Amino acid sequence: MAVTTTLTWNEERSFQKLLGNVSLRLLYKSSVHGRSTVNMQNSYCDQKLSLNFEESRIYIPRIFEEELIVKSHSKSTFLECEVFRVEGIKDEAGYINRITRATQHRNSLLADVRAYSPYADLVSEIRILLLGPVGSGKSSFFNSVKSIFQGHLTRQAIVGSDVTSITEQYRIYSIKDGKNGQSLPFMLCDSMGLDEKEGVGLCVDDIPHILKGCVPDRYEFSPQKPITPQHPTFITSPSLKDRIHCVAYVFDINSMDNLSFKMMAKLKQIQKEVINCGVAQVALLTKVNNCNEVLQDNFLKMNNAMISQSQIQNVNKILGIPLSRILVVDNYASEREMDPVKDILILSALKQMFRATDDFLEDLPLE
Numbered sequence: 303m304a305v306t307t308t309l310t311w312n313e314e315r316s317f318q319k320l321l322g323n324v325s326l327r328l329l330y331k332s333s334v335h336g337r338s339t340v341n342m343q344n345s346y347c348d349q350k351l352s353l354n355f356e357e358s359r360i361y362i363p364r365i366f367e368e369e370l371i372v373k374s375h376s377k378s379t380f381l382e383c384e385v386f387r388v389e390g391i392k393d394e395a396g397y398i399n400r401i402t403r404a405t406q407h408r409n410s411l412l413a414d415v416r417a418y419s420p421y422a423d424l425v426s427e428i429r430i431l432l433l434g435p436v437g438s439g440k441s442s443f444f445n446s447v448k449s450i451f452q453g454h455l456t457r458q459a460i461v462g463s464d465v466t467s468i469t470e471q472y473r474i475y476s477i478k479d480g481k482n483g484q485s486l487p488f489m490l491c492d493s494m495g496l497d498e499k500e501g502v503g504l505c506v507d508d509i510p511h512i513l514k515g516c517v518p519d520r521y522e523f524s525p526q527k528p529i530t531p532q533h534p535t536f537i538t539s540p541s542l543k544d545r546i547h548c549v550a551y552v553f554d555i556n557s558m559d560n561l562s563f564k565m566m567a568k569l570k571q572i573q574k575e576v577i578n579c580g581v582a583q584v585a586l587l588t589k590v591n592n593c594n595e596v597l598q599d600n601f602l603k604m605n606n607a608m609i610s611q612s613q614i615q616n617v618n619k620i621l622g623i624p625l626s627r628i629l630v631v632d633n634y635a636s637e638r639e640m641d642p643v644k645d646i647l648i649l650s651a652l653k654q655m656f657r658a659t660d661d662f663l664e665d666l667p668l669e
């Protein structure tokens with residue numbers, strides 16, 4: 303009689319989905335095949351996955367714990383142990399079709415971004431300033447964009463929210479297309495995070511100087527002391543190319559519903575400076591965890607359900623930014639591989655930033 307799994311139909315489906323819609327073949331079942339470690343290892347498992355059985359306890363070598371994303375505390379016991387072989391991606395429910403279409407769409411967006419040239423060639427590279435609370439994903443957004451153009455995951459900017467990884471330097475990042483390629487027509491400016499407390503985080507008085515292009519790359523922010531024209535590296539007569547052309551307010555989408563009153567007040571204060579400078583504005587919501595459901599089937603538009611989410615409505619209300627300029631992404635954080643659907647959101651966000659910037663450039667008074 304064929305040996306069958308103890309998983310319910312639903313459990314098996316979610317297991318398959320978790321592994322990327324694979325098909326699974328049951329190779330071993332402890333209640334049928336016994337608990338002989340040697341037997342199981344020799345017959346079924348490659349050397350990498352060596353599970354040891356002793357009195358129904360499962361031991362996973364420490365070095366594989368991380369890879370398998372499990373914690374095998376020495377006390378874990380099991381009722382049944384089943385070993386499956388992953389037999390490739392299942393050609394069902396349009397899975398392959400969807401990935402193929404996502405990859406095609408990603409590639410066409412990538413071509414659009416590569417081909418961008420700022421309005422009327424007024425500048426060769428536009429500058430996009432990332433502004434937002436500490437931990438909202440500003441540095442990760444830069445890393446994600448860079449990863450897409452490098453073709454593999456990179457982590458140039460330090461990320462994280464412990465004291466040592468908080469961005470304190472102003473960084474103006476230029477990104478190359480491929481390892482030895484040309485610089486792309488945009489730069490991402492990563493700033494120190496905002497804090498609701500006065501005298502902590504990026505200083506509001508620094509904002510106009512950043513926007514006008516007076517603050518140099520690698521300037522060390524000092525939360526209680528804004529930069530002044532007396533600073534030795536202050537750029538006294540910046541030109542259009544040195545200016546910020548677009549501000550992206552970056553928020554963790556999950557924290558949007560409980561932004562403190564003080565943080566909102568600070569944001570308003572900052573936005574006043576941005577509006578005074580006439581710079582383009584977009585909002586970038588990060589840490590969207592249902593990346594796959596965010597886009598409609600053709601990948602071209604966001605799902606209406608997504609648009610009506612309260613977090614997006616909130617940004618629209620607080621900052622008055624139109625819905626089409628509220629962009630959602632899921633940055634590369636702890637992934638091991640690139641994902642075309644993540645790339646689609648990141649590249650679409652960049653494209654919208656370019657559109658906003660072009661509107662700003664077109665609107666500049668003729669000089």
Ligand SMILES: Nc1nc2c(ncn2[C@@H]2O[C@H](COP(=O)(O)OP(=O)(O)O)[C@@H](O)[C@H]2O)c(=O)[nH]1
Nearest residue numbers: 436437438439440441442461462589632633635
């Ligand atoms: N899951 C997920 N994690 C993110 C995302 N963006 C950032 N993170 C994580 O959030 C933390 C703070 O990110 P970081 O880029 O340093 O934020 P910053 O202070 O705004 O520069 C890090 O641990 C990141 O790995 C995202 O879109 N999705």
Ligand SMILES: [Mg+2]
Nearest residue numbers: 440441468469
């Ligand atoms: Mg940072």
